[in-house]
Amino acid sequence: MTSDKSFYEFISNGVPGPEQKVDADNAILPARKLAFGRFKELGLPTVKTEEWRYTNIQRYLKDAFTLAQEEQGTVTAEQLKSAGIPQLDSYRAVLVNGRLQADISTLPTGGKITVSKVSDAAGNPQLQAWFDKHPHLQSQPFAALNAALFADGLFIEAGVNASLDKPLHIIHVYTASANAFIQPRHLIVLHKSATLEVIESAVGINDNAIAFVNGVTEVVLEENAELWHYNIQSTVKNSRHIYHTSTTQKADSRYHHFNFTLPSAELTRNNLSVALTGSNTETNLHGLYLATGTQHVDNHTFVDHLVPNCNSNELYKGVLLDDANGVFTGKIHVHQDAQKTNAFQQNNNLLMSEKANINSQPQLEIYADDVKCSHGFTVGRFSEESLFYLRSRGIGEEAAKSLLVNAFAFDITDQVHIPALQDFLAEKIRQYVAGAINN
């Protein structure tokens, strides 16, 4: 399935449906067909579509791409190492273009927490119950396209009271010998009182081709479950990414999500949404985006307070330089029944060049009267006085700027509970600032 010219045209008009696929996941075929119908109905967005106003997706889809369902690709030990996090003691699941590579993975054993391919688990009742069911995905064309035609992905299930002695690190490897449209699909289900720490990171092996990744992760937290979910987005230059992460939280559950978007991809669009369907939940959404060159980073978040007594806290911070473009849209919907809601949102930006740009839009829809909600947005420039202070102590301009960016990001990185990950992020930020200054 290749488009010889504009993929946008191809996907809008010519793409064949899921029944054309020869895959072992027939149990999902009905859901795929439904999603395909939905995709056809929704159509691809344009800049006139409200949610895509600041991200002209047509621009990023005008090249030719292959729908890379079958592309296997291989990964060398060296490449794998570059995707790793030094000093991190973890279980490891390596995926190449969405497919789990068991031979180079170290998966948890013991059976209470299982990590398998979606294609192998297609008949699993949990998968059947939750796959593509998240309410917020129903209006999203790219999520529908993913559900209809995804290649494969991970299904992670943690049993009642299950937990792991160390985090699970998912390494996504994207390879493309020619321009490829890669669609991974994951589902994470934590049963009652289960806890898990998941770190996702990505690496691209596609120097001469463009990898367009359209990924979806659904998360289900049953009562009193807790998930720490770290997503580190840093891949090669020739990549474009649209991610949907949609989480359902039942009563007393806790969800801590981190989006670290570090420079590399031309386009990163994150759709993060959480539906709070049970009371007394806690939701912490942390985001840090660093963009340079002509990179475009767009974070759309949505916290849906459907029931009373839930707490959500959101902090997104961005550092933009050169001609980079940032978008933040944070929606909080407090339904009429969701009394005693606490919902806070903050978006702070540091612009390090005259031409960098940020569009930030809080969207609060509050229909309950006994709630505490707030939002805030700031955009600032580098403090010259702080920079001079550091330099006057012998610290070079590059190191001084790196210190200041790390300081700006501190509120976010400080919330990371894994020291090796904290160190890794600080080093990434340092490299980023050094690269930006030496450009």
Place this chain on the structure above:
Amino acid sequence: MLTIKNLHAEVDGKQILKGINLEIKKGEMHAIMGPNGSGKSSLSSVLAGRENYTVTQGEVIFEGKNLLDMSPEDRAREGLFMAFQYPVEIPGVSNLHFLKTALNEIRAYHSLPAMESKEFLKLTKEKQQLVDFNANLMNRSLNEGFSGGEKKRNEVFQLAMLDPKLAILDETDSGLDIDALRIVAAGVNKLRSADKAFMVITHYQRLLEYIVPDFVHVLYNGQIVKTGTKELALELEEKGYDWLKEEVHQKESV
């Protein structure tokens, strides 16, 4: 150590320094006094390399090198230190991490290896006791939430840690009560040595009761109009600056 010759500088097109001449030798303590707006803080800013100042004439030689050609960080690495009048608060940068970075950047400039953590902590403890700096403040974010006195003491602590050849104290006494002033001055006195020099900028004579200068210079209207010993500071305290201003104007009108 430091030779300033006919230094002219302007900021936003306005002439602030109008021909400063000054020679500072090893082991000396120089006080720069003067009324508000005379150019005292501008002098320290120009020496430290603050970017909004433009030097229009003159030169500054520091240990045989042209200071004005250097970036602020290189001036510091060559051994110049300025204690700020208004130290900056930087949330998220820990005091210790900041100092370690500074110290190691200075060492790298002199081709010395980075200091081992153990050695660094030992030095920290020693200097913190020497200048009586509260150990609890060291792990906090740089100056964040520090009182005025704590900030100034942190400047003196940094001075002790970085061990410069020439230290400029820019109105270090401003905003300090008498107890804080005593502690800061005691810290500075402990750091005095035969191979170090100090330039203390102050509006009041009070600080000079605790830090006794070898020379006192009076800056007025961008120039040094009088130089003397510590007695000059006492005279200024007694008579104010007006008599000097009159003297200058009389000279000009002659």
